[in-house]
Amino acid sequence: MKQIQNIQEGIETVVSKKVMLEIKDLKKAFGNNQVLNGFNLELFEGENLVIMGKSGSGKSVMIKCLVGLMQADSGSIKVMDKDITTLNRMDLDELRTEIGFLFQGSALYDSMTVRENLEFPLRRHKHKFGTITDTTQLVTEALESVGLADAIDLMPAELSGGMKRRVALARTLILKPKIILYDEPTSGLDPITAKEIIELMRRIQRQYKTSSLIITHDVDCARVVSERMILLVDGINYAEGTFEELKASKDEKVKAFFK
Numbered sequence: 001m002k003q004i005q006n007i008q009e010g011i012e013t014v015v016s017k018k019v020m021l022e023i024k025d026l027k028k029a030f031g032n033n034q035v036l037n038g039f040n041l042e043l044f045e046g047e048n049l050v051i052m053g054k055s056g057s058g059k060s061v062m063i064k065c066l067v068g069l070m071q072a073d074s075g076s077i078k079v080m081d082k083d084i085t086t087l088n089r090m091d092l093d094e095l096r097t098e099i100g101f102l103f104q105g106s107a108l109y110d111s112m113t114v115r116e117n118l119e120f121p122l123r124r125h126k127h128k129f130g131t132i133t134d135t136t137q138l139v140t141e142a143l144e145s146v147g148l149a150d151a152i153d154l155m156p157a158e159l160s161g162g163m164k165r166r167v168a169l170a171r172t173l174i175l176k177p178k179i180i181l182y183d184e185p186t187s188g189l190d191p192i193t194a195k196e197i198i199e200l201m202r203r204i205q206r207q208y209k210t211s212s213l214i215i216t217h218d219v220d221c222a223r224v225v226s227e228r229m230i231l232l233v234d235g236i237n238y239a240e241g242t243f244e245e246l247k248a249s250k251d252e253k254v255k256a257f258f259k
């Protein structure tokens, strides 16, 4: 185990050498547009890894390949040592319960209360929890971790944008995922709410011991949440390092991210 101290924020996180997610030499083209051209990443246990790339650089394509919504032309993707390209549908479904997604579009069901929204994934993945007769405890626990226990009986329309995102996160956490994929977790939020979400992401990392892949344009978010960062440029992992290491880079393409 190696200890990583996030000195800047006074946060101590424990990152092990165990690889939770591995992408090797991933390639994907659309006609002449070679979007991913040998992209690699390793996500270690307990780590928050930020991927930054400018608009159109292929971040969504990479995530889609990762969750099986798109097929790569070549390369391999392993989630906890299992190659997702070779799994059958049932095994893939099973593996998906280990991965939580917080996507920009991961909207709540408007006609359901917060409680019902959180119960939804529980019902879908019943087998993971055995027979649950009372879901209240799990729902309350997940809501407490995002600081919204009081919102259990509210409708989504009664929640602010930041609260909705917290509930969406609670809905992800209720399945106790080992890995969380965040796609632009702070987009569309005002700076104060964005800061709250960023702090929450750190708390979740420690409380649930999750490993997370975070796609963001938000430099502040990257600075606070990441142990390590990868910059996706020209279809490859162009630069890797801690926030401070990359920020100090003299490379023009790297410097462009921090302007």
Ligand SMILES: Nc1ncnc2c1ncn2[C@@H]1O[C@H](COP(=O)(O)OP(=O)(O)OP(=O)(O)O)[C@@H](O)[C@H]1O
Pocket: 030, 033, 035, 053, 054, 055, 056, 057, 058, 059, 060, 061, 062
């Ligand atoms: N289904 C598709 N068919 C054709 N081209 C596609 C398809 N999906 C993505 N692309 C192309 O792949 C490239 C990368 O797109 P992608 O959505 O991954 O970018 P991104 O890095 O997520 O951008 P943003 O930050 O704006 O969301 C773009 O040039 C896009 O036009």
